[in-house]
Amino acid sequence: MLPQSIDICEWVRYHAGMVIARERGVCCELPNVDETWASETSALMKALADPTRLTIVASLWKADQPVCICDFVASLDLSQPTISHHMAKLRDAGLVDAEKQGIWMYYRMRKDLPAATRRLLAQLVPTRSAR
DSSP states (O other), X not given: OOSSOGGXXXXXXXXXXXXXXXXXXXXXXXXXXXXXHHHHHHHXXXXXXXXXXXXXXXXXXXXXXXXEHHHHHHHHTOOHHXXXXXXXXXHHXXXXXXXXXXXXXXXXXXXXXXXXXXXXXXHHXXXXXXX
């Protein structure tokens, strides 16, 4: 029989017929993790976690020139409002810049992406050399 409720134990180990229980959070503290970094990285990962947005980012990462939203609409077979929604998410995550030319919006990867984001994209889209 355990001396404490199993609910407060992180693990139980049986050794030579003895039960050894370890209480959660008593042994040591977690290493420090910057909460700002975690929040920003989470937002980036959430933006990239959608297949359409990942396709858009991969296309922009490979493109030498800004890409018109009309090209995404035609190529991805999605409506313009749907593509605009995805582009807004990518802009909010700090991944893309937009410029209006006539009635169309043209998108490109931000030139000032953090080095860590560039490395991540280079890993995700390996056919493009790091910029």
